[in-house]
Amino acid sequence: MNKNLISLDKLPVGCLGKVKKLIANGITRRRMLDLGLIDDTTVESLRKSPAGDPIAYEIRGAVIALRSEEASKILVESIQQ
Amino acid sequence: MGLTKQSTGTGALKEMFEVQLESPDDKVIALAGNPNTGKSTVFNSLTGLNQHTGNWPGKTVTNAQGRYVHQNQKYILVDLPGTYSLLANSVEEEVARDFICFGNPHATVVVTDATCLERNLNLVLQITEITNKVVVCVNLMDEAKRKKIKIDLEKLSKLLGVPVVGTTARNGKGLKELKDMVEKVACGEVNPTPTKISYDEVLEKAIEEVDPHIHKLVGHQINSKWVSLRLIDGDTTLLDSINSFLKYNLSEDNMLHMKLEDAGTKLKAENIMLADLRDIIVSSIVKTAENISKEVVSIENEAYNQLDRKIDSVLTSRLFGIPIMVSLLGLVFWLTIAGANVPSAMLADGLFWIEGHLTSFFSWLGTPVWIHDILVLGIYRTLAWVVSVMLPPMAIFFPLFTLLEDLGYLPRVAFNLDYYFKKACAHGKQALTMCMGFGCNAAGIIACRIIDSPRERLIATITNNFVPCNGRFPTLIALASIFIAASAGAFSSFAATLAVLATIILGVIITLFISKLLSKTILKGLPSSFTLELPPYRKPQVGRIIVRSVFDRTLFVLGRAVVIAAPAGLVIWVMANITIGDASILTLCAQFLDPFSRLLGLDGYIMMAFILGLPANEIVIPILIMSYMSKGSMLELDSLAEMRQLFIDNGWTWLTAVCTMLFSLNHWPCGTTLWTIRKETQSWKWTGVSFLVPTITGIVVCFIVAQGVKLLGLI
Numbered sequence: 001m002n003k004n005l006i007s008l009d010k011l012p013v014g015c016l017g018k019v020k021k022l023i024a025n026g027i028t029r030r031r032m033l034d035l036g037l038i039d040d041t042t043v044e045s046l047r048k049s050p051a052g053d054p055i056a057y058e059i060r061g062a063v064i065a066l067r068s069e070e071a072s073k074i075l076v077e078s079i080q081q
Numbered sequence: 082m083g084l085t086k087q088s089t090g091t092g093a094l095k096e097m098f099e100v101q102l103e104s105p106d107d108k109v110i111a112l113a114g115n116p117n118t119g120k121s122t123v124f125n126s127l128t129g130l131n132q133h134t135g136n137w138p139g140k141t142v143t144n145a146q147g148r149y150v151h152q153n154q155k156y157i158l159v160d161l162p163g164t165y166s167l168l169a170n171s172v173e174e175e176v177a178r179d180f181i182c183f184g185n186p187h188a189t190v191v192v193t194d195a196t197c198l199e200r201n202l203n204l205v206l207q208i209t210e211i212t213n214k215v216v217v218c219v220n221l222m223d224e225a226k227r228k229k230i231k232i233d234l235e236k237l238s239k240l241l242g243v244p245v246v247g248t249t250a251r252n253g254k255g256l257k258e259l260k261d262m263v264e265k266v267a268c269g270e271v272n273p274t275p276t277k278i279s280y281d282e283v284l285e286k287a288i289e290e291v292d293p294h295i296h297k298l299v300g301h302q303i304n305s306k307w308v309s310l311r312l313i314d315g316d317t318t319l320l321d322s323i324n325s326f327l328k329y330n331l332s333e334d335n336m337l338h339m340k341l342e343d344a345g346t347k348l349k350a351e352n353i354m355l356a357d358l359r360d361i362i363v364s365s366i367v368k369t370a371e372n373i374s375k376e377v378v379s380i381e382n383e384a385y386n387q388l389d390r391k392i393d394s395v396l397t398s399r400l401f402g403i404p405i406m407v408s409l410l411g412l413v414f415w416l417t418i419a420g421a422n423v424p425s426a427m428l429a430d431g432l433f434w435i436e437g438h439l440t441s442f443f444s445w446l447g448t449p450v451w452i453h454d455i456l457v458l459g460i461y462r463t464l465a466w467v468v469s470v471m472l473p474p475m476a477i478f479f480p481l482f483t484l485l486e487d488l489g490y491l492p493r494v495a496f497n498l499d500y501y502f503k504k505a506c507a508h509g510k511q512a513l514t515m516c517m518g519f520g521c522n523a524a525g526i527i528a529c530r531i532i533d534s535p536r537e538r539l540i541a542t543i544t545n546n547f548v549p550c551n552g553r554f555p556t557l558i559a560l561a562s563i564f565i566a567a568s569a570g571a572f573s574s575f576a577a578t579l580a581v582l583a584t585i586i587l588g589v590i591i592t593l594f595i596s597k598l599l600s601k602t603i604l605k606g607l608p609s610s611f612t613l614e615l616p617p618y619r620k621p622q623v624g625r626i627i628v629r630s631v632f633d634r635t636l637f638v639l640g641r642a643v644v645i646a647a648p649a650g651l652v653i654w655v656m657a658n659i660t661i662g663d664a665s666i667l668t669l670c671a672q673f674l675d676p677f678s679r680l681l682g683l684d685g686y687i688m689m690a691f692i693l694g695l696p697a698n699e700i701v702i703p704i705l706i707m708s709y710m711s712k713g714s715m716l717e718l719d720s721l722a723e724m725r726q727l728f729i730d731n732g733w734t735w736l737t738a739v740c741t742m743l744f745s746l747n748h749w750p751c752g753t754t755l756w757t758i759r760k761e762t763q764s765w766k767w768t769g770v771s772f773l774v775p776t777i778t779g780i781v782v783c784f785i786v787a788q789g790v791k792l793l794g795l796i
Contacts, residue, residue, distance in 0.1 A: 022360075025356075027170060027610070028610045029360075030168065030170050030359060030363075031170060031610060031612060033359060033360060033363040033364075033367075034166040034168065034170065034203070034363070035165070035612065036199075036200060036203065036367045036370075038360070038363060038364040038367050038368070039364065041367075046390070046393075047393060047394060047397060048399070049397055049402070049496050049497055049499060050397065050398070050399050050400075050402040050403050050497050050500075051499075052399075052500070053499075053500050053503070054496065054499050054613070056393070056397075056496065056615055060200050060367075060371075061196075061197045061199050061200055062197050062614055062616075063389075063393075063614065063615040063616075063617075064614055064615070065496050065499070065509075065612070065613040065614075065615060066611070066612055067499065067503060067509075067610070067611045069610070069611075070610050070611065070612065
């Protein structure tokens with residue numbers, strides 16, 4: 001496994017990541033897929049909510065907030081800008 | 082209903098979906114689309130006031146239908162639930178899929194958001210897999226133009242293989258073209274040939290394995306290739322739907338089972354596990370959408386959404402997010418309280434002037450005094466009170482609230498507060514249902530449908546009553562104004578606002594606490610997954626907001642209150658005027674309740690007012706005033722000072738006012754809300770829980786406050 005992978009909730013705000021693996025199953029996984037989170041999708045971490053969780057991400061032109069429980073199940077490769 | 086032509090064949094489908102056909106020649110059009118695409122604006126613009134809302138048969142999903150006439154042809158527009166996908170991940174998706182699949186609409190219009198086309202194309206592609214008769218409506222073209230996003234509609238149409246129409250539904254632009262195109266597709270003048278998604282070769286082979294058999298069975302009714310794929314993917318909900326809508330029994334078709342197993346084995350041989358199938362299917366759709374979007378969308382200004390980002394960085398900022406939210410809420414209440422004073426007084430003057438004339442009219446007619454008293458002092462005065470106290474605040478509050486809704490601020494509230502709801506093991510969207518509760522708790526409870534998890538939906542339903550609705554605001558505002566604000570002099574409306582705001586914040590804290598308590602006791606469980614879209618901010622349309630909030634909300638709520646207040650006024654007048662011994666029934670009841678009520682810092686009359694106010698919270702204060710008046714009918718409310726004097730004469734202190742406000746926040750839901758809870762949960766048990774939880778909370782909170790204050794000797 002590529003050791004450069006981090007979970008999405010660890011992606012610093014303002015950084016881009018490329019989706020590499022979903023470690024969720026069942027309905028959660030299907031929801032993620034419906035958001036367009038397939039392999040190699042670019043995701044940007046936009047901002048944290050006042051309490052730090054959930055975090056808003058830009059996914060395929062839409063702004064989606066994910067709780068850390070879900071974001072931690074999405075593994076991304078951080079893209080250097 | 083007997084076995085008519087309507088109840089067989091396609092007629093049966095219409096009946097199963099409860100489509101309101103006026104004649105067999107009516108064309109049925111389905112309206113699909115993602116949430117937040119302006120789908121309801123398209124629906125409203127096309128159908129105007131010819132709408133009918135209900136539920137999908139057997140589902141707690143709203144079913145809105147409307148009609149319009151175009152070129153002498155009648156159309157019935159069926160508004161499907163807004164979904165991102167049709168892969169049956171939720172009841173909404175199932176309902177939308179079933180209607181497109183089995184409802185045989187003459188055409189399906191898919192509304193998409195021009196500023197976020199790629200994401201919307203997902204659903205378009207899933208729909209064109211099921212049916213050919215599709216028209217894509219690219220809405221919000223004005224927003225796209227403002228953000229300098231260009232969309233090549235012609236090319237999009239070519240790539241999708243279906244007609245595409247660009248619209249700006251809120252000012253009616255493009256709607257005529259849309260209706261023309263729908264007509265052409267519905268009549269068969271235009272026959273779209275959608276580009277099909279090409280799947281992985283292995284998957285296509287697996288589909289071929291199953292398709293011929295399915296084609297034999299249902300091919301003449303629905304797209305067999307699509308059905309094959311869905312069944313290989315293990316979608317049992319589709320199998321159930323085919324069985325119930327098309328009257329097959331595919332579950333017991335051994336041949337089908339064999340074919341599906343064969344397909345599974347073939348896939349496995351190629352190293353594709355069934356569990357990965359969904360990934361492959363969705364990836365194909367998403368990639369197709371991505372490619373189409375790349376071809377047709379050109380973004381001139383890459384920083385097109387910077388403004389939205391900047392607004393978000395203020396409204397959801399770590400430091401200011403929550404203070405801004407509370408201030409905005411406070412501002413709305415302050416505008417409501419300060420703005421409603423003058424029109425309320427004017428309305429009261431006007432209505433009581435009419436009362437004087439009614440009285441002269443009755444004496445001119447020579448009717449017996451008791452008839453005059455019941456009709457004028459009982460019913461009319463209660464109505465006059467309800468109208469003059471409720472109408473002005475609602476006419477200010479609802480438009481302001483709709484404005485926040487239209488701007489796109491409410492999802493940000495959910496974003497700000499989600500952490501606390503997660504801590505309470507509840508759903509982040511509960512914040513949205515609470516916001517709706519400010520308008521009306523029954524509306525808030527219907528809004529709980531947006532929460533998928535049944536456990537979290539129940540929590541949101543049971544706790545919705547902790548948000549004071551519009552019917553309770555007048556009580557809170559009146560008490561805050563006469564007991565808390567009266568001492569604040571020039572800042573009175575400011576002090577009243579703060580008191581009301583504090584009550585609401587307390588309501589939110591109680592909501593979180595009770596949610597947590599429920600999660601740890603009778604509704605055990607962990608929070609479910611949470612994804613929340615933060616849609617782009619939109620320029621609100623002030624005119625539409627006023628019309629919509631006045632007609633849909635203000636007049637609706639007021640109408641209901643009036644219908645309930647009139648008979649309640651009668652009952653209360655009778656109770657206050659019929660005496661047993663030397664006390665009226667009302668007094669006897671109040672005396673019975675008095676010892677218990679005193680423990681809670683209230684008195685028997687206040688408790689009686691809350692009990693008699695079960696039909697509608699709006700009438701609690703009027704009942705109370707009527708009870709206190711020895712003559713047994715409401716006083717003419719010339720001024721708040723007079724009301725304050727009346728209350729003080731009946732032994733009120735600031736503690737009584739605080740406890741009454743607290744009990745107003747925490748007591749049983751009104752009749753309409755209870756009835757809505759029963760309908761939504763389909764259970765008397767949960768209706769009972771929804772009654773008891775806030776009631777017990779209210780008793781506990783009031784007891785602690787009243788006894789605490791007395792123990793500390795603060796009064």
